[in-house]
Amino acid sequence: MIRTSLATIALIAGAIPVSAAGEVAPDIHQLCLQAADYRGCVEAQAGTPEYLGNKCPENHAYVGEGKCQRVYCDWVGLGGGHHEPLVAGKSTWRCGNNYNFWKDELQVGILRLGATVKVEQTSDCPSIAPQEDWNSSCEHAEDNWRAIEAEAKRPKCSKRLVPFECDWNAYLEANPGMKAWAESNPEAAQKQRIKLEADPLKK
Incomplete structure (x- = not known):
């Protein structure tokens, strides 16, 4: 999630190599923006997971390491289970009630997790991994995230340098x-x- 203000980036950007936003994983870039030694900070984070994408397919939640897991509703009788805690109350994951005419009973939708797929990349969301158990980085983005990313990537010196x-x-x-x-x-x-x-x- 991008929380660094545009003003803050403007103050410290002069010390950031122009290639930072393009060659360094965005999560590491954000982490090191305010470090006195940007390059040293990036090198110190060498073990940080590689940035692989910022959005999961529809009905999938990000579970880390570039993977997304399908979120679905399992219909059970009243008192028949609990939501998967990893996704309960997050993003837009919701299950309503359903009346099963065959069993003549009211059933409750329980959130479950299914198959795993790879995270995807879209230009419609900030270039950072989604928070775990959410669908995309858009869900926690600042309103001006495009301006923030553009400022971070902009060269802060003469074209000759x-x-x-x-x-x-x-x-x-x-x-x-x-x-x-x-x-x-x-x-x-x-x-x-x-x-x-x-x-x-x-x-």
Whole structure:
């Protein structure tokens, strides 16, 4: 679930590599957004499960590790059972009552879990895994989640530094001529570094 405000992301985004949102699993990206050392945080989360999708098929609940489980109603007599606790009271999982004419009795719908399938990906929901026992990440998304994701993915430096993840030193290493100029003109190079590393939308 995306709960980080757009304002917060804007303040810290300058320290985030431009490739973060595209190459790092969204759940890890969100976890590390406020870390002082973003790259170190991402590396420390190497054991975090890989992001596999954000929405289960209809009538399926997310159960973790990229899997969804079918949710269905089992009709039983009064007092004949209890809802599956993993999904009871969550998402839109509901079962009503049903009258069985063959048995001439009122039956109660009990939530059950069935077969397992893989989670899916849709652009209509935030790019994070659903909360377990819910259908999709849309169910816990902020109203402005699209703007939040766009801000997180937006390059926070000059186009010249974007291929180098906004890293001035990496830019110099890839451009020997510019590196030689920077070493010969440290004051001018410092001004150029500040200019290129500045967020173009914050000027």
